[in-house]
Amino acid sequence: MRNAYLDQFPDxxxxxxxxxxSSFIALAIGGVLGLVQALHRTDVxxxxxxxxxxxxxxxxxxLLVIVFTIFFLVGTFTWAVTTSLDRGVVDTRFTWAxxxxxxxxxxxxxxxxxxxxxxxxxxxLGSELNADxxxxxxxxxxxxxxxxxxxxxxxxxxxxxGVDWFRTWLAWRRENPDExxxxxxxxxxxxxxxxxxxxxxxxxxxLVFLLPWSLGITESVNPLLTRTMFWYFGHAxxxxxxxxxxxxxxxxxxxxxxxxxxxxxxxxxxFVLFLLLSTPLGIHHQYLDPGIAEGYKFxxxxxxxxxxxxxxxxxxxxxxxxxxxxxxxxxxxxxxxLKALPWRDPIFTGMALAGLMFAAAGFSGxxxxxxxxxxxxxxTWWVVGHFHLTVGTAVALTFMAASYWFIPxxxxxxxxxxxxxxxxxxxxxxxxxxxxxxxxxxxxFGLPRRTAEPQYQGFDFExxxxxxxxxxxxxxxxxxxLTLSLxxxxxxMVMTSIGSNSESIPDNTYADTLSGAEDSPxxxxxxxxxxxxxxxLVIIAYTLPLASIIDAGGLFGPDIExxxxxxxxxxxxxxxxxxxxx
Amino acid sequence: MxxxxxxxxxxxxxxxxxxxxxxxxxxxxxxxxxxMIDDDGGDINPDExxxxxxxxxxxxEHVGGNEYEVTVVAQAxxxxxxxxxxxxxxxxxxxxxxxxxxxSFSVVGTNVNTMVVPGQVSEMTAKFDEPDEYGILCxxxxxxxxxxxxxxxxxxxxxxxxxxxxxxEADDEIDAGNETTITANVTNGMQEDLETTVSLxxxxxxxxxxxxxxxxxxxxxxxxVDSADLDEGDNDWTVTVDDYEESGxxxxxxxxxxxxxxxxxxxx
Amino acid sequence: xxxxxxxxxxxxxxxxxxxxxxxxxxxxxxxKLSILESLALGGVLVIGLLLWAVWPEDGNGGTGAAGxx
Ligand code: HEM
Ligand SMILES: [Cu+2]
Ligand SMILES: [Cu+2]
Numbered sequence: 001m002r003n004a005y006l007d008q009f010p011d012x013x014x015x016x017x018x019x020x021x022s023s024f025i026a027l028a029i030g031g032v033l034g035l036v037q038a039l040h041r042t043d044v045x046x047x048x049x050x051x052x053x054x055x056x057x058x059x060x061x062x063l064l065v066i067v068f069t070i071f072f073l074v075g076t077f078t079w080a081v082t083t084s085l086d087r088g089v090v091d092t093r094f095t096w097a098x099x100x101x102x103x104x105x106x107x108x109x110x111x112x113x114x115x116x117x118x119x120x121x122x123x124x125l126g127s128e129l130n131a132d133x134x135x136x137x138x139x140x141x142x143x144x145x146x147x148x149x150x151x152x153x154x155x156x157x158x159x160x161x162g163v164d165w166f167r168t169w170l171a172w173r174r175e176n177p178d179e180x181x182x183x184x185x186x187x188x189x190x191x192x193x194x195x196x197x198x199x200x201x202x203x204x205x206x207l208v209f210l211l212p213w214s215l216g217i218t219e220s221v222n223p224l225l226t227r228t229m230f231w232y233f234g235h236a237x238x239x240x241x242x243x244x245x246x247x248x249x250x251x252x253x254x255x256x257x258x259x260x261x262x263x264x265x266x267x268x269x270x271f272v273l274f275l276l277l278s279t280p281l282g283i284h285h286q287y288l289d290p291g292i293a294e295g296y297k298f299x300x301x302x303x304x305x306x307x308x309x310x311x312x313x314x315x316x317x318x319x320x321x322x323x324x325x326x327x328x329x330x331x332x333x334x335x336x337x338l339k340a341l342p343w344r345d346p347i348f349t350g351m352a353l354a355g356l357m358f359a360a361a362g363f364s365g366x367x368x369x370x371x372x373x374x375x376x377x378x379x380t381w382w383v384v385g386h387f388h389l390t391v392g393t394a395v396a397l398t399f400m401a402a403s404y405w406f407i408p409x410x411x412x413x414x415x416x417x418x419x420x421x422x423x424x425x426x427x428x429x430x431x432x433x434x435x436x437x438x439x440x441x442x443x444x445f446g447l448p449r450r451t452a453e454p455q456y457q458g459f460d461f462e463x464x465x466x467x468x469x470x471x472x473x474x475x476x477x478x479x480x481x482l483t484l485s486l487x488x489x490x491x492x493m494v495m496t497s498i499g500s501n502s503e504s505i506p507d508n509t510y511a512d513t514l515s516g517a518e519d520s521p522x523x524x525x526x527x528x529x530x531x532x533x534x535x536x537l538v539i540i541a542y543t544l545p546l547a548s549i550i551d552a553g554g555l556f557g558p559d560i561e562x563x564x565x566x567x568x569x570x571x572x573x574x575x576x577x578x579x580x581x582x
Numbered sequence: 583m584x585x586x587x588x589x590x591x592x593x594x595x596x597x598x599x600x601x602x603x604x605x606x607x608x609x610x611x612x613x614x615x616x617x618m619i620d621d622d623g624g625d626i627n628p629d630e631x632x633x634x635x636x637x638x639x640x641x642x643e644h645v646g647g648n649e650y651e652v653t654v655v656a657q658a659x660x661x662x663x664x665x666x667x668x669x670x671x672x673x674x675x676x677x678x679x680x681x682x683x684x685x686s687f688s689v690v691g692t693n694v695n696t697m698v699v700p701g702q703v704s705e706m707t708a709k710f711d712e713p714d715e716y717g718i719l720c721x722x723x724x725x726x727x728x729x730x731x732x733x734x735x736x737x738x739x740x741x742x743x744x745x746x747x748x749x750x751e752a753d754d755e756i757d758a759g760n761e762t763t764i765t766a767n768v769t770n771g772m773q774e775d776l777e778t779t780v781s782l783x784x785x786x787x788x789x790x791x792x793x794x795x796x797x798x799x800x801x802x803x804x805x806x807v808d809s810a811d812l813d814e815g816d817n818d819w820t821v822t823v824d825d826y827e828e829s830g831x832x833x834x835x836x837x838x839x840x841x842x843x844x845x846x847x848x849x850x
Numbered sequence: 851x852x853x854x855x856x857x858x859x860x861x862x863x864x865x866x867x868x869x870x871x872x873x874x875x876x877x878x879x880x881x882k883l884s885i886l887e888s889l890a891l892g893g894v895l896v897i898g899l900l901l902w903a904v905w906p907e908d909g910n911g912g913t914g915a916a917g918x919x
Contacts, residue, residue, distance in 0.1 A: 051726030134723050138684050140700060141725070223684060224699050266589065287618070288686075288697045290704040294620040301607060305600045312596040316589065344856030353860075366603065371618065372610045375693040379686060379721035422856065426863045433867040441874060446690040448721035453729040459717030462691065465877040470885070474870075515586070548621065553701050558627040560700055 005409040005508040009082050011092040015099055016075040017410045020403065022103060023071035024493060027396070030063035031486040038435070038479030041454060042472035053452035054132045055116035061135030062113060065391055066154070067106045069241040072399045074102070074161045076244040077188045079406070080251070081165045083508055084182035085172040089164055098160035105154030112147040126216065134450065136230060139210060139221045140560050148211045155199050162192035180517040181525050183264055184251050184510060190271040191243040193531050194278045197538060198236030201282075205229035209556070222557030224291045225549050231282035232542060239278045241391050245398040246270075249318050249355060252405065255511035256348040257325025257341055262317050264513040265520030270310040270317075272524060276534050277307045280541030287374045291552060296545040297371060303541065304369045311362065318355060324514065346418055350401025350425035354394050357432060361389035364440060379450070382443020385436040393432045400489050401425055407496050414502040416495035420488055427485035435478025438471045447471075619696045623703030628681050631655060636677060636703075641666075644745055644798075646773045648672045656698045657681040658724050659731040666718075667736045668710060669743030675707045686722040689735055697722060710737045745771025746778075746795075748826040752819070757837045758809050764832075766803045766821045770795040784819035784832065785812045809834045851903060858903050865895050 006013045033056050039045040040053055048056065078095065082088055089095050109131070115121045116130035123129070124146070131143035165188050169181070181189070205226045212218045254261045261267065283300035286292055323337055331340025342348045364386040367373050377383060404421050408414055415421060445463045447454055461468050523529070585593075631637045640653040640662050650672050655662045657680065668674055678687045680700045687704065688695040696704040718733035747769040756762045764784075770776040776795040781788060782805045795801040807819075812834050820829040853861070869892045873883050883891070 050729060054723060054726060054728070057723075132726065138722075140683050141723075222701065224702055227684070227699065263586065263589065266585070286697075288695060290619055290623050290697065290699055290702040291621050291625065294618055297618070297620070298608075302604055305604050305607075308600050308603075309593075309596055312599075313593065316592045320588070339853050339857055342856070343860045344854055349856065349860060353863075370603075370607050370610070372607065372693075375618075375695050378695055379688070422859065426859060429863055430866045433870055437867070437870050437874065446688070446717075446719075448688070448719055450723040451721070451729045456717055456719060456732045458732055458734050459690065459715065461717075465874065465882075552621070552625045558625075558629075558701055560628060 002503050002505055003507040004412055004505040005079065005083065006412045008508060009088050012078060012082050012088055013410045015092065015095045016078050019071050019075035019099055020406065023068045024490065026063040026067035026071065028490055030060050030068060031483060033060040035479050035483045038475050040452060042476050043455065044472065044476045050452035052117060055113065057450060058132055058134050059113045062109060065135060065241065069391065069395060070158060073244045074158065076247065077165060080184035080188050080247060081168050083510060084184035085168060087172055089168045090171050095164055098157045098164060101160065102154050102157035105150045105157055108146050108153065109150030112144050112150060139223045139226045142214055145211060145214045148206045148214060152203060152206055155203060159196065162195060165189065165192060183267055183517065184247060186268055187243065187247045187271050189527060190275045191240065193527065194236055194275045194534065195240050197534060198233045198279045201229045201232030218556060220556045220560045222553040222555060223560060224289065224553060228286065228546065228549060231285040232279065234285055235282040236278040238391065239274055241395045245395045246314060248398055248402050249351060251510040253318060253351050254321035254325055256345060257322045258329045259321055259325030261511045261513040262320040262324060263515045264517045265515065266313055266317055268520055268524040270313050272530050273310040275530050276537060277303055280537045281307065283545065284369060287371050288378050291549060292545055299541055301369060301371045315359060344422065346421035346425050347401050347404045349422060351398050353425060353429040354397035354401065357389050358394035361386055361394060377443050379448060380443035381439045381447045381449050384449045385439030385443060388432060388436050397425060397428050403493065407493060408505050409508055411497055412501050412505060413496055413499045414504065416492050416499055421492055424485050424488040424492065427481055431478045431481030431485055434474050435482065438474035441465065442471050619704055619706050623677060623705035625701055626679055626703055628700045631679065631681055637679060642668060642745065644772045650674045652676050654678045654687060655681060656685040656687060658683060659727045661718065661733040665734045667738055669740045670713045670737050671711060671740050673707060673709050675705060678704045683724045684722050685720045685724045688719055688721050690717040690719060692716065713737050713739045744824065746776060746824060746826060748821065748823050748828055750821045750828045752830055752832065755833045755835055756809050758834050761806055761808050764805045764807055764819065767800055768793065768795050768823050769800040770797060773797040778823055781822050782819060785817050787811055853903055861899060862896055865892055
């Protein structure tokens with residue numbers, strides 16, 4: 001008897017599959033836009049106008065780091081909860097409801113962004129439909145109300161998804177009053193809790209300040225306040241993307257390596273640390289902001305450094321579990337066991353390469369976190385190099401590798417081509433190497449991020465090493481390889497989905513542990529306690545900075561109106577103006 | 583809880599590493615030199631920038647010794663002033679604010695890099711030891727021509743730097759036989775007195791006068807010009823102070839109905 | 851074969867970041883490899899690796915410790 005996820009939970013499988021396809025669509029569009037950006041900036045091939053570059057970049061950011069990642073996350077988490085509790089969700093109609101809500105939110109935000117390409121965008125609710133504000137939407141740059149509404153609807157959808165997981169867990173708890181929370185569910189619940197804490201900031205920022213202001217109900221905003229509220233959410237969200245990848249590394253990678261997870265208790269400690277520390281450090285994105293005293297930046301820096309701990313622990317556990325797996329498969333020697341790992345398997349290899357890139361990202365991340373060194377690299381391409389290693393590889397590549405496991409589980413069809421899949425993950429690794437190496441290097445000599453034409457009239461960049469031209473070629477080459485890899489991934493997904501049913505799908509299980517939950521103190525499962533501590537830490541880190549920002553600039557700022565830059569001035573006028581300035 | 587020995591070693595090593603990082607950064611931050619952006623710059627209403635004491639006339643000011651203040655206003659998509667000149671061996675405090683959206687003020691390849699948030703004043707101090715030329719750019723997206731937002735910072739050798747300004751007042755025309763004054767006004771933006779020479783060249787004559795312009799003050803030098811020393815018609819003149827020059831033309835005209843004036847006889 | 855084909859592919863892939871980063875690292879010491887030189891270095895490494903991989907191991911030329919998946 002086949003015992004794939006589809007056979008266990010056919011209804012849930014359908015929702016999860018829908019969530020994954022939503023995320024693949026976002027990945028496909030976002031990835032192609034990434035290629036457009038890479039070729040445009042480096043002046044290898046330009047076919048859009050430079051002002052439209054920022055529309056492209058807004059779409060790339062929102063589609064990839066909001067839509068792609070979070071749709072994949074809700075799919076993974078729903079799978080993790082139902083698989084590890086061995087019961088379905090309480091009511092699949094509710095599951096469909098939050099999924100559809102997220103789709104509506106994403107579509108609304110997406111349409112608003114893409115309408116920025118139109119020669120004359122339609123006017124709705126008294127203003128033109130567009131949102132050239134990038135995914136950080138810093139006021140006083142102003143987007144159409146639909147953009148903000150879309151984001152809020154999407155986030156509320158994800159809140160309801162969290163409700164769904166909690167409900168399912170509580171239902172299980174009634175049936176199993178004395179059992180420990182299974183590890184995958186524990187991971188889902190702790191992640192959901194910090195998601196609630198951090199999204200509160202951005203939702204309030206939108207609902208109280210940005211949306212009314214964009215609708216013309218309020219007149220002014222305090223840009224530093226909305227910016228700080230964004231980053232209150234903005235760092236935790238990076239862990240939100242990362243947690244499904246961690247979940248896969250902890251609960252699936254050991255299995256794919258042929259062994260067991262090294263330690264369940266330590267995995268719980270790691271997730272508790274993320275719950276505690278993900279939010280009270282957002283100010284580390286504002287080291288360069290005026291209006292925030294150095295002391296608060298210092299607290300954020302210290303918290304950031306301590307958050308290295310769970311990632312270092314993860315590195316240990318994952319490598320130890322892989323070694324255990326390899327030895328089970330007959331591997332020997334100090335490093336010889338590496339040869340015994342299943343490198344032929346795209347799921348294993350993809351995740352292992354993703355983990356490796358994440359380690360590299362750890363190094364550049366420590367530079368970013370250093371309050372003083374950050375001055376050299378802040379908002380340069382260094383940072384873009386850094387997060388293409390983290391979210392663009394550690395997360396995205398793990399998700400793609402995981403899809404090679406999930407899609408057969410959800411459809412009951414065998415993966416179309418394993419060799420193509422292996423080539424695909426390796427190509428992503430190679431493409432990212434080229435692209436991010438060049439990005440990091442160019443950041444060191446000050447090449448700015450988020451810039452359509454980083455070619456200036458009055459000065460040239462002076463790379464310590466190599467030439468700007470060579471760096472540009474390396475970025476373009478990397479981007480082309482990545483796009484090819486992306487195409488192969490999508491091809492494999494489509495071909496698998498239209499393939500025919502197979503009986504030889506592996507059972508839906510996750511990794512066993514060497515040291516199980518019974519070895520960990522019960523207090524680790526006390527979610528109320530950890531949430532309370534997390535809230536206290538947030539209050540400590542944020543009350544004073546927020547109070548001083550409000551004290552200085554007022555809740556609504558000193559009469560700061562919005563700038564809809566793309567409808568603000570006639571571009572032709574500006575073009576001739578900048579011609580004159582030159 | 584049951585923790586493997588290797589795990590324990592790893593955890594301890596991780597904590598040592600983390601505390602080490604924090605210590606290094608703390609040392610780097612409170613230790614020598616590097617000042618960070620904080621709330622010292624205060625806040626400002628963007629609508630009132632033009633009336634603000636500091637920002638009404640952005641540019642370079644001398645504070646004393648080797649200390650300077652540079653005020654800059656950022657707006658989509660330029661900086662005022664767009665070109666900044668400061669001497670080598672100086673300590674410069676930048677004050678930057680924005681008229682509209684969030685920008686950055688980033689001196690390429692240096693640690694001088696700050697966000698410029700409307701409503702806030704970014705203050706940061708940096709030392710410039712050697713003469714050099716730096717680009718300035720905006721690295722925070724500020725609208726569709728963000729990529730055109732740039733400026734320049736020139737660090738010039740100390741002895742080539744001053745904050746002297748010269749302006750000259752002079753008539754265009756003078757009646758033959760009369761005298762006129764050409765007044766040079768020399769402003770000194772430095773805090774120290776400026777000892778220099780102002781000279782006027784007109785026709786084939788040169789007049790010179792030594793002046794001492796007080797720190798943060800100005801001095802007027804008036805040159806008397808007698809038409810008798812000049813040719814009939816246009817006479818070019820040039821006033822020079824150090825490297826600054828201003829020139830113009832003075833025309834000697836014969837008043838109507840006075841053809842046979844006695845001009846030329848009245849040599850002094 | 852000394853290692854499985856999958857492992858060989860991954861090792862070859864690893865050479866890419868190795869060569870790219872090696873080139874960056876060398877340049878900090880003032881040694882600048884041109885793109886062609888880097889390609890040549892990569893090529894030599896790949897060929898060396900392939901030779902090593904297919905060279906029969908001493909003794910009974912078995913598949914060594916490598917797993918076969
Ligand atoms: C085909 C693969 C990809 C390519 C070629 C690519 C290329 C780029 C480039 C060139 C930029 C820099 C734009 C600039 O600074 O002006 C960029 C920005 C960015 N990319 Fe990617 N990218 C790819 C995949 C991804 C993935 C998978 C993610 C995340 C899941 C991602 C997330 C981002 C984000 C968040 C930004 C910053 C947006 C902003 O500054 O507002 N990218 N990408
Ligand atoms: Cu962060
Ligand atoms: Cu800008």
